[in-house]
Amino acid sequence: MTTDLLDLESLLTDEERAVRARVRALVDREIRPHIADWFERAVFPRELVPALAAEGLLGMHLTGYGCAGRSAVEYGIAMQELEAGDSGIRTFVSVQGSLAMTAIAKHGSEEQRQTWLPRMAAGEAIGCFALTEPDAGSDPAAMRTVARRDGHDWVLDGAKRWIGLASIADLAVVWAQTDEGVRGFLVETSSPGFTATPIEPKLSMRASIQCDIALDGVRVPESMRLPDAHGLRAPFECLGEARFGIAWGALGAGRDALEGALAYAGAREVFGRPLAGMQLTQARLAEMVLALQQAQLLALHLGRRKDAGLLRPHEISMGKLASVRAAIDVCREARALLGGNGVTLEHSAMRHAANLESVRTYEGTDEVHTLVIGQALTGLSAFRG
Structure with a gap:
């Protein structure tokens, strides 16, 4: 049963669908069978790094130096599929590629790029x-x-x-x-x-x-020293790359929670009928899919603008704020639909919701992104009183 009621699938190219299929298969094969255990034991699976590198996911938006040179939309799709597995795994790829590798690629010397980027793209250096x-x-x-x-x-x-x-x-x-x-x-x-x-x-x-x-x-x-890094503009450029990935990634967590809740509601019987047949259940599911698909349209629009070289910082703030808000609300509603079973690691919704509490805080809090948008609207900075 699809949750893509707007047929956003039709807006993707064949190559974008192929990237999605490859990363989704990696998540199904390498992450889903183990993530509950990793989460419960609070361990990051270092053994996963070679698989992520082999799929070209480390610094995938960069060109040259062993990097895949993928488009912004392809990068966003990959982050969405990884975060459908777990925000922590997507975070690894974001920190490695969007932050550390981007800093070297944008602001480093040629010697620094030659020394570090190929090793980092291959997962040989973190x-x-x-x-x-x-x-x-x-x-x-x-x-x-x-x-x-x-x-x-x-x-x-x-x-x-x-x-x-x-x-x-x-x-x-x-x-x-x-x-x-x-x-x-x-x-x-x-x-x-x-x-x-x-x-x-x-x-x-x-x-x-x-x-x-x-x-x-x-x-x-x-x-x-990074020779071309002068002032806070340099790290902010790297943060912009990571925030763009989050605008896509968070929606993967939301989608995974929605799909889990939908499957559960279809199989669970209450008062002699499927939970999915209840009006209040359908109202909840409708609101969840509406929020996710609206945010997905925004993320795709931002990706197309980024590929065209038109994306501005306040647009990234709009994407990050909208996606994380939508995703965390969907995960909480999904947990509620699962009832008491939703607090177990058998289901993903509460794990995703807990992770998204961090995602909404790092790379700019809700408040920071709100003020970035406000400044773009008014021309006035409200960061310092």
């Missing part, structure tokens, strides 16, 4: 993106991590928090204040003074890794 700090989440301009020159090197001191993959990463893209403003540095995680500690226990994103990072006199050569 990267993380260290921007957020304990006291500087939504306001990265307030970061306290500093980098000072010492001869031909830089010395980094400070702390970062909620940094995905940091404890398993080989390379960290670290953003720090310098005498000339914010700059980006490539820090090998084996460097003396670099410590990454997983944040535990968590009630969300349990099949993923988020860490605290301590930087205590970490020495980085000038050759590891």
Whole structure:
């Protein structure tokens, strides 16, 4: 039984459908049979990385250096299918490709790109993106991590928090204040003074890794500074790539929850008839599919604009805000339709809803994206009073 009541399928190209089919098959084969166990035990499956790399999913929107060079829409479709498996798995691909690899591709030197991107695309090296700090989440301009020159090197001191993959990463893209403003540095995680500690226990994103990072006199050569990263515009460009992926990915979680609830309602009998035949059930399902398909149309529109080189930052904010809102509401309604059974890991809705609590917070909270949209409407910034 399809949930695509608007036939959005007809708006995709054959190649886009082929990408969807390949990633969906990977999720069905490698993720669905194990995700409940990974989530319950709070482990990220590192053994999955080679399969993700083999499918060309790491840095898939980048061209050259071993990257797949896929379109924005194809990238969005892939993120949607991965997040139908679990937000934590999609987060791995986003951190690796949209954040760490994009920082190197956009702002690194040719030597840095040649050294790191092929290894990262192949899953042989894992990267993380260290921007957020304990006291500087939504306001990265307030970061306290500093980098000072010492001869031909830089010395980094400070702390970062909620940094995905940091404890398993080989390379960290670290953003720090310098005498000339914010700059980006490539820090090998084996460097003396670099410590990454997983944040535990968590009630969300349990099949993923988020860490605290301590930087205590970490020495980085000038050759590891990102030469084209000047100011906060550089990390924000990377965040835009990740937010675009979220605008698609969250809808995968919502769709998976809806499909699970629909199947359950069709099989479950109450008062002598299928739960799906009840008016209130159908009203709930109708609202769920309406919200998801509206958000899907927006995501597809943003993808076409991105492929045409027309996408603007406030449009990405609209997509991220709309998709995550829709998806988390759908997952909560799906859990309710499942009744008491919905709180078990046999069903995906509550797991997805818990994960989406994190997704709505990272890469810009609801409030931040609301103010980005407000600024685009009024021409006035409301971020600082």
